[in-house]
Amino acid sequence: MKERLLAYNKRKWQLLFACCLLLLVLMVVSLCLGSSGIPLSDTMQAILARLLPGFFPVVNETNYNIVWQLRLPRIFLAVIAGAGLSVSGTVMQALTRNPLVSPFTVGISNAAAFGASLAILLGASLFGASQAAISAGAFICAVLCAVFVYFISNRKNGSTVRLILIGTAMTYLFSAMTNTIQYIINDEKLSSVLHWTFGSFSKATPSQALFLFGLLFVVMVIFMKNSWVLDAMSSGSDDVVKTLGIDVNKKRIILGLITVFLTACIISMCGVIGFVGIVGPHMARIATGAEHKFLIPFSAFTGGLLILVSDTAGRILFSPIVMPVGIVVAYVGVPIFLHLILSKKEMYFK
Amino acid sequence: MRSYKMLVSAMLAAGIVAGIGSMNVLADEITFTDDAGREITLEKPLEKVVVFNKFNSEIIRAVGKVDTIVGVDANTAQDTEYWNGWDDSMVVANSQSDIDFEKVAALEPDAVILPSNGDYEGCISNLESFGIQTIVVTGWQNNGFDKQIDIIGKAFDVEDKAKEYIDFCQDQVDLLAEKLKDVEPVSVYLENSGDYCTCLPGSGWNDMVSMGGGVNIFNDIDFATSDQSKGSVHSYEVSSEEIVARNPQAIFINIYDSAAKPGTSIYVAPDPDSMNATLQAVADRPGWSAIDAVKNGKVYGISAFAGNGCFKIVGATYIAKYLYPEEMADVNPDDFFKAWLEDWQGVSYVSGHAAQLQ
Amino acid sequence: MNLSVENVSFHYKTNQVLKNVSLCGTSGEVIGILGPNGTGKTTLFKCIGRILDKYSGEIRIDGKSILDLSKNELAKTIAFVPQDTSVSFAIDVYHAILLGRTPYVRLGATERDLEIAQQAAMMMGLEKLAFQNIAEISGGERQRVFIARAIAQEPKIMILDEPTSALDLKYQISTMKMVRKIAEEKNILVIIAMHDLNLASRFTDRILLMKNGVIVSDGTPGEVLNEKTIQDVYDVDIGVQYMGEIPHIYIK
Numbered sequence: 013m014k015e016r017l018l019a020y021n022k023r024k025w026q027l028l029f030a031c032c033l034l035l036l037v038l039m040v041v042s043l044c045l046g047s048s049g050i051p052l053s054d055t056m057q058a059i060l061a062r063l064l065p066g067f068f069p070v071v072n073e074t075n076y077n078i079v080w081q082l083r084l085p086r087i088f089l090a091v092i093a094g095a096g097l098s099v100s101g102t103v104m105q106a107l108t109r110n111p112l113v114s115p116f117t118v119g120i121s122n123a124a125a126f127g128a129s130l131a132i133l134l135g136a137s138l139f140g141a142s143q144a145a146i147s148a149g150a151f152i153c154a155v156l157c158a159v160f161v162y163f164i165s166n167r168k169n170g171s172t173v174r175l176i177l178i179g180t181a182m183t184y185l186f187s188a189m190t191n192t193i194q195y196i197i198n199d200e201k202l203s204s205v206l207h208w209t210f211g212s213f214s215k216a217t218p219s220q221a222l223f224l225f226g227l228l229f230v231v232m233v234i235f236m237k238n239s240w241v242l243d244a245m246s247s248g249s250d251d252v253v254k255t256l257g258i259d260v261n262k263k264r265i266i267l268g269l270i271t272v273f274l275t276a277c278i279i280s281m282c283g284v285i286g287f288v289g290i291v292g293p294h295m296a297r298i299a300t301g302a303e304h305k306f307l308i309p310f311s312a313f314t315g316g317l318l319i320l321v322s323d324t325a326g327r328i329l330f331s332p333i334v335m336p337v338g339i340v341v342a343y344v345g346v347p348i349f350l351h352l353i354l355s356k357k358e359m360y361f362k
Numbered sequence: 363m364r365s366y367k368m369l370v371s372a373m374l375a376a377g378i379v380a381g382i383g384s385m386n387v388l389a390d391e392i393t394f395t396d397d398a399g400r401e402i403t404l405e406k407p408l409e410k411v412v413v414f415n416k417f418n419s420e421i422i423r424a425v426g427k428v429d430t431i432v433g434v435d436a437n438t439a440q441d442t443e444y445w446n447g448w449d450d451s452m453v454v455a456n457s458q459s460d461i462d463f464e465k466v467a468a469l470e471p472d473a474v475i476l477p478s479n480g481d482y483e484g485c486i487s488n489l490e491s492f493g494i495q496t497i498v499v500t501g502w503q504n505n506g507f508d509k510q511i512d513i514i515g516k517a518f519d520v521e522d523k524a525k526e527y528i529d530f531c532q533d534q535v536d537l538l539a540e541k542l543k544d545v546e547p548v549s550v551y552l553e554n555s556g557d558y559c560t561c562l563p564g565s566g567w568n569d570m571v572s573m574g575g576g577v578n579i580f581n582d583i584d585f586a587t588s589d590q591s592k593g594s595v596h597s598y599e600v601s602s603e604e605i606v607a608r609n610p611q612a613i614f615i616n617i618y619d620s621a622a623k624p625g626t627s628i629y630v631a632p633d634p635d636s637m638n639a640t641l642q643a644v645a646d647r648p649g650w651s652a653i654d655a656v657k658n659g660k661v662y663g664i665s666a667f668a669g670n671g672c673f674k675i676v677g678a679t680y681i682a683k684y685l686y687p688e689e690m691a692d693v694n695p696d697d698f699f700k701a702w703l704e705d706w707q708g709v710s711y712v713s714g715h716a717a718q719l720q
Numbered sequence: 721m722n723l724s725v726e727n728v729s730f731h732y733k734t735n736q737v738l739k740n741v742s743l744c745g746t747s748g749e750v751i752g753i754l755g756p757n758g759t760g761k762t763t764l765f766k767c768i769g770r771i772l773d774k775y776s777g778e779i780r781i782d783g784k785s786i787l788d789l790s791k792n793e794l795a796k797t798i799a800f801v802p803q804d805t806s807v808s809f810a811i812d813v814y815h816a817i818l819l820g821r822t823p824y825v826r827l828g829a830t831e832r833d834l835e836i837a838q839q840a841a842m843m844m845g846l847e848k849l850a851f852q853n854i855a856e857i858s859g860g861e862r863q864r865v866f867i868a869r870a871i872a873q874e875p876k877i878m879i880l881d882e883p884t885s886a887l888d889l890k891y892q893i894s895t896m897k898m899v900r901k902i903a904e905e906k907n908i909l910v911i912i913a914m915h916d917l918n919l920a921s922r923f924t925d926r927i928l929l930m931k932n933g934v935i936v937s938d939g940t941p942g943e944v945l946n947e948k949t950i951q952d953v954y955d956v957d958i959g960v961q962y963m964g965e966i967p968h969i970y971i972k
Contacts, residue, residue, distance in 0.1 A: 013841065013850050014834035017814055020851075048468035074492060078467050081491050109808040198590040199597075215484070237827060244822050246809050251771045252802045256873070257795025257823040302809040305828065333456050 024306045027299070031313045035091065038317065042087050042324045043079055047334075050075050089216040090323040090337065091316035092224045093278045096231070097285060098292025098315020100271045102307055103235055105293055106246040107264050107271075108176060114289030115275040118161050118175075119182025120154040121286060124279040126186045127153030129193040129205045146208060147280040154276035157182050162268060211283030211338030213323055220281050231274050232308065238267060239304035246302065285338045288315050291345045318345055394516040397478050397509070398498035404472075407519035412466050414458040414476035416441070417501030417670070421514050422475075424706040425523045432469050435461075437626050444629035444709060463488040473497050473517070504566040507531060507673040527706065534675050534698055535573070538682055541689050542575035548685045550576035551610035551655070553644070554666075555597035555618070555625060558605065564595040567616070570674040574681025579608040606649050612660040612685055613653070615644055616669055627666035631714035637663050641719040660684070661719040668715035672702045680716045721747045721782060721876040723768075723909055728777035730763055737763045738775070738933045745909045745926075747876065750900055752920035753913045755930035756954060761913040762803075764930075765879050768911075769800050781876070795823035799870035801880040805862045810855035816865050817841050820872030840871040844898065860891035864898070871902060878902065880912045884919060892916070896923040917969045921945055929953055941967055 044055040058079040060068040070076045100115040108117075115121070131149035161182055165175040194205055235242070241263055245253050250260045279285070292315035293307070299314075300306040319337060322344045326335035392404040412433035413419045419438055422428055433454040434445075442449050454465040458480030466474060466489060473495035474485050485496040497517060499510050508528045515524025550571050554561050561567035562583050571578045585595045592599040617637055622628040641663050645656045655661060662684050669677035679695035700711035723745045730738040737760045745751050753761050766772040768779055770786055779786045786794060799820070807816075817840055821833040829837075841850055844864045849857055854865060863883055870878050880899065884892040900923055903910045914920050920927055921941040929937040929944050931953045937944040945967040947960050961968045 013814060013838045013847060014831075016851065017834065046464045047462050048464040050468070074467055074470050077492050078464050082464050082467065082488060106809075111809065196589075196591045198585075199594045217487070240822065240825050240828065243811070243815075244819055247807060247811070247816065247819055248802065249804070251766065252800060254771050254791075255769050255795060255798065255800035256819065257792045259791060297809075301815075302811045303815060334460070334462065 021306075024300050028306065028309055028313070031310070031317075035313055035316055035320070038320055039087055039091060042320055043083050045324055045328055046078065046083055047327065048078060050078065055079055085216040085218045085221050086213045086323070087320065089213050089221040089224065089282065090319045092221060092228055093213070093282050093285065094288055094292070094319025095312035095316040096224065096228045096274050096278050097288045098296070098311040098318070099228075099232060099235065099308055100275045101289030101315075102293040102296070102304070102311040103242065103267055103271050104289075106242040106304065107268055109246050110176060111294065111297075112290065113176060114286070115271060116183070116286060116289060118179040118272065119157045119186055120272060120275055121279060121284045122183050122186035122190060123157035124150040124154040124276060125209050125284050126190045126193070127151070128208050128280075128283075129190050129197075132201050132204050132208070133193050133197055151276045151280035153186075154279060155272060157186065158269070158272035158276070162265060207336075208283050209338075210336035211285040212334070212336040213282060214334055224277065224281065227274060227277060228312075231270055232312065234270060235267070235308050236305070238263070239308060242267075242304040242308075243302070246304075283336070283338060285319065285341060287342050287345050288318050291349050292318060294349065318348075392516055392519065394513060396498040396513055397500045397503075398482060400498065402495065402497055402517070404495065404517065408472045408517050410469075410471045412454060412469060412471045412474045413438075414455055414461070414474070414480055415501055418475050418477065418499050418510075418514075419445070419501075420707060421499070421501050421511055421527075422518070423708065424527045425511070425514055425518060425520045427514075427518045427520060428708070430518070432471055433466060437623055440623055440626065441628040444707075446709070461485065467492045467494065470494075475499050475514075475517075477502060502566070502670075504569055504673045530702075530706065531672060531675055534672075534679065537693065538573060538575070538675075538678060541693060542682060542686060545575050545686050545689055547575060547577040548611045549579050549608070550612050550614060550681070550685070551579050551605055551608070552614045552616070554616040556593075556599070558602055559593060559597040559599050560605075562595045562598050566674055567596060567669070570669065570677045571614075571681060573675070573678035575685055576612065576681055579605075579610045602647065602649065606652055609653055610655050611658075612662065613644065613655040614681060614684075615641060615661070615663045617663045617665045619665065619667075627670065629667060629709065629712065631712045632663075632665050634714055634717065637665075637714075637717055638720050641717075645719060659719055663717050663719075665715040668699060671699060672706075676702060684718065721909060722780075723877055724778075724780045724783075725764075725768065726778040726780070728764070728767055728775050728779060730760075730767060730772065730775040732763075736933060738767070740777070741930075741933070741935055742777075743928055743935065743938065745877070745911065747907045747909050748903055749926065750903045750910045750912065750924045752924035752927045753911060753930060754915070754917065754920055754927055755936075759930045760933040761930060762881055763933075765800070765881055765911075765913065768877075769798050769879060770794055792823050795873065797875055798877045798879065799873040799875035801863075801866045801870050801878065801883060803881040803883070803885065805859070805866050807854055810853045812851050813846055813854055813857070813865050814838075814841060814850040816854050817846070817868045817872050820869035823873065836874065837868075837872045840868040843871060843902070844868040860887050860895075863887065863891070863895060867895070867898065867902075871906065875908060877909045877911065880910070882913050882915065884914055884916060892919060899923070917945060917950070921967050921969070945969065 040059065043059065044052055054072055054075045057068060057071050058076040061070045061076060062080055097115060104115055104117065105111055105113050127149035128146045131146045161175065161178050165178050194202060197205065241258055244256050244258055245260060245263065253260050293311045295314040296307055296311035300310045319341060322341040323337045325344060326337050326340040390406060392407065394402055396402050409430055410432055411430050413422060413431050414435045416438040419431060419434060422431060434448060434452050435455040435457055436453045437457060439448050439450060439453045454469065455461040458476050461481055461484060471494060474489060475497045476482055476485065477500040478498050482496050482498050489496060499513050501510055503510060511524050511528050515521040552561055552567055552571055553559060554567055560580050561578065562585050563581050564585055568578050568581065580600060585598065617632050617640065619628055619630060619632050621630065641661050645661050650656050664677055664680050668680065671677065676695065676699045679698050683690045683693065683695050703709050703711050725741060725743045728738055728741045741764060755761060763772065767775045773787065781797060789797065814837065818829055818833065818837040820840065821829060821837060825833060841847060844867055846864060846868055849861060854862060884895055887895065896919055899910055899912065902908060924941060926939065927941050927944040928935050929949065936953055937949050942965050945960060947958065950958055950969065957972045958969050959972050961970060
């Protein structure tokens, strides 16, 4: 029996490795696609010139810069943001034992949108130095909202249902507050607000991508170390999990706050990108089951893949208009999601 | 002694050569300040540019450098006839704030020229590594148009032609001021971009009305302290009763051709019948028969294209002509419009951009 | 191993749920806790398992108060099989059993953990179901999985909260047989909350009968299950027949 388990595990690691390779390949493919119509050979040349500078000279400097300065930060950020949101969704679902929970169930996304709108209302513009103010506003509001929800729902050692309900209430509250701002704001700023809300990577900078990469790496290490705890916490009610020796409340708070922090950082840099926080984990669960040792890295893969595909499609399909990724991800993800639900047996029930 | 003289002469000669040499270097470089206050240094005059905002392109065309333009935004390119063949293939940005940097970089221009309300910060950060200069020129800024034309003149090294253009514009401004200096100002309601939407102080449309000798009946509203959800300084929603109460002596409606993208105007003149129908519909609004302008048939339509023409000086001339026929007896706005279109923009004059309600 | 519960009282807000409850148990014993619904059985379990710790009185294991044990040590000592075995996310049976090794696991399951879980699975006859989705097996089978998990925890005390209430007769009997086997082979103190008096009578060593948070009677089935006591506690009209020493309750 245990040999079979070990064999299964080995298969899962192999699958994961293969998927990572697939993701890398897709990133390279995406690197070759862009609105300026650089021929494939030129793109490959630019890639090789960077990776193996001794062997491949830079043939066309403009194309080289387009590939590495304009396309790469964007692609990198897209994959990291998608991975981060999906992993956050996975952990939140484990903490709340609810497969329909996403980072946004706590109300974070609407809180972030409100924070950004408020910053724009108070004068920050979408361009230039005050861009940081918008990100800061989004981040602060997201974290405040999450802390509030946790604090309230934890007061009486609350069950997770309470947390979800309060989070939903916050979602509506912040949505109303954002709508209020949109109503009173003038036209020029309104377009800024909407532009930010839809989520996009067009303002990706290498430093942002690197920061998020580092953050995601640290967070994933923490989550992986806690993968057993997450398995246990998602397996039964709080009382039973406590008898296994786990400090349920403490773990929930700490892991939950880390999730919130990661999500808030991503939203504040990339705008609101919904849906991947629910679909990413679900897709991963169908492939590898509910064991978090595999689920966490796999959901990082599915999330990164989903956003990469969506962003690339949004860049290419409607040129020169660049469709925000927040919109495209729903179009891309929903059919996949429906197909998965309807064709495969569900990996969970309730 | 002789060696000492030789040394001094040699040093002098060296100094002169160096001086001439450095002056040569200085002579080749161009420096100026753009509209965002940034110091720009060009090694040579611009030869290949991407331009966002059609008013910037107009200035560049006026100084004879339209052939240097290799990429524009979608709002500009839609007016194919006006730009002698520019179409979607020229488009590298949806608008001045929604730019496809990859496409811009692929064109390998010397510079990108865009207004101060465009994403110039994005241009700087994304295009710097390609060696593409970002220059801020705000062609739609009617006040201080001479500054914008001057920047273009320096950047393309056509300062003489630029000066000529400035003079052409300024002469007309001075002419209007001269003709209108003693008039009894007529109160005007100008409607822009939506029913019951007018312009406020701070908008170029408001300035156009003033330049034409009129007084905007809503010039007492300060946008900054008012209900900003009603729009912007260019198009601010007011109530029908208020318009009736303020009883303008003349009404001007900005006409936007339905063939153009929303909020933009094109070279093709609006269809005269539909323009008249629009004006009639305005005159027929409930309660508006009490307004003096309607009673006296002083309801006018000017296409936004003409209104915007030449820093709105074309629009102001039409307004002045309509409001003060006696003072403006020897001034024909069609002439100025024609001169601007044909001499400075290189396109034929089209009639029908301005009309009175029949 | 000796479990000693001394004068434990607990109240939820104003509601006094347990009043001066005392009991003792040793390894290898099977103790049944019986009584009407709402009589405090689950609360008592929660106190013993330290899910609730605001009780008055003492609970000691081998003389040491459970409040002095770390959560981890307590988890290695007491295993809990809940009444409600529904799950939110489905995992393999084997994996579910493996979760019982949580108190012993550092980063991941070791070879030894896998071995212990396997043995627990085999003890409960779950080899064939090992890689089945836990959501797709029957209620009785799922019950066995949770018991196997508790076994894998290698506890000294196992508490089962009404394990037989939702099962059919066959599973009720087999569960109780397995519970006895576990108590004997693993030398564990097993405490079971149950409703079926006859089942308790047949399979337990001792019975604690509770009513309104108080222990009414504590002793062997023969001692506890007599007509008068049962009629007082349950307010029903029954009779008791003896099969040898084992009392058998019938409805009049």
